[in-house]
Amino acid sequence: MIQGRAWKYGDNVNTDVIFPGRYTYARMEPGEMAKHALEDLDPRFAREVKPGDVIVAGRNFGCGSSREQAATCLAAAGVGAVVAKSFARIFFRNAINSGLLALEIPEAVDVIQSGDKVGIDVERGVLVHGGKEYRFPPLPAAVQEILAAGGLIPYLKAKLVKEA
């Protein structure tokens, strides 16, 4: 069960404001990346985010550059999930591959406000907010396996070991 506070943003939150291009080719460990998360959108975020907090956003979250750090920095900052009306396709892939839960629940996005308490039960497929439950469809099996392993690289490592 994921539990935390919501950080609410609008439509088309792009990867340049999630993780600025000026750091894209710098050598950073995920912990360092987390310090720059959402730097050009909301400078408070990286300082105040708590493990389990949930980013709630509108349409096309993560559009723009393919930079994987946009997902890695949020996962490393302890973000429990990103809940959006829709995701840009490369960001969605990068999120799963970084072990970051990315859920499309448009009707929940409409009502959740910044600072609200949000709970997510992945096994039951529900998001809980303000005494109401919002259902989401189960993730594809391939995606669930990667998330369970903590991302694509650990997933692949375990798979290759098993095959060997």
Add this chain to the structure above:
Amino acid sequence: MGKTFAEKVLAKKAGLAEVEPGQIVTARPDLGMSHDNTAAIVQLFRKVGLKRVKEPGKFVVILDHVVPAASVEYAQNHKDIREFVREQGIRFYDVGRGVCHQVVVEEGLARPGDLILGADSHTPTYGALGAFSAGIGRSEMAALWATGELWLKVPTSFRIELEGELPELVTAKDVILYLIGKLGADGALYRSVEFAGPTVEGMGIPDRMVMANMAAEMGAKNAFVAPDETTFAYLADRTKDAFTPIYPDPDAAYEEVMRFDVGDLEPQVACPPDVDHVVPISQVAGKKVDQVVLGTCTNGRIEDLRLAAEVMAGRPVADGVRMIVLPASQEVWLQAAEEGLLAEFVAAGALVLNPGCGPCLGAHQGILAPGEVCLATSNRNFKGRMGSPEAELYLGSPAVAAAVAVTGKITDPRSLQ
């Protein structure tokens, strides 16, 4: 019911008789491309615990994003990459060869019917030659190195038919900006976008590349222009390898078919901070500009430099304006030098850089200060994209960039004639 381009290519590359939109397939790409981010991909690949790339002949690495190295850190990345590609036997183009998407096309590595995955969001560019090409992340490129395959969701498809002859000084860039403005930044999210119709058929490969490149800015997974005589003539000089074009069936099932007449189109400008915030140039004319950038994977080809020089027509760059020109590749650079274009730009007061991505991603070579305004021929104008989050970035065609450079403000290039 017939099949779309995406459905046919993905079925073939996944070894299946046919596939449906929404289906997840495991496909084997013909080519995997990465650039300066290869250093980070190497680290991820090592974490998997493997020593050798499974099929090194299927990959290419091109250094273009921060070239030549702007810091010790970038230099170390480049050094690590050179060692890795040598050790693994991966095809490699070092700093100075050009922007990855331009180099892949010039080297004949993108061919009709190919499946190409690139660790860069503008990988859809190769759809201009009839390839299926899509952007992926770093971990996914590491996975491709390890296994040679990757899961892909079969997208639904849009067909965008364009008709009308473009007015003078109105370009493919204006068309794609117009379409992004109409459809929105997520208007083609997850979709395969097929461009068709007389306007597209009349375009050369460079203009088709502009269209496919910026399809990424409407959220498309890939873009496609049907290979034709133009494509085959272009490739005849670039590759000796055989290829098998793939065409959508005439009765393919599209999610949507759209038709636009672009015969009366005005030059278009995307206003900060979103690529879909597009207006006809008349609505922003007169806006004062500090910097102009002509180049990038969108508009750094010889045709773009010729057009800009034609619009500038010997006029100097306006006082107080910095004009930065980056040819997209060594080949373009040399051709522009031979035609005297580089000398013309420098004589006008512009700054000509080496081929590369330069200021487009805000890493070096022309970063903006707070409050500054830039018009660029690149493909993104997000907040902070070219440096300060307080700078403003407008996008336009090479003709518009040239008109802005010589007037110091956003100007319709047709008003200078």
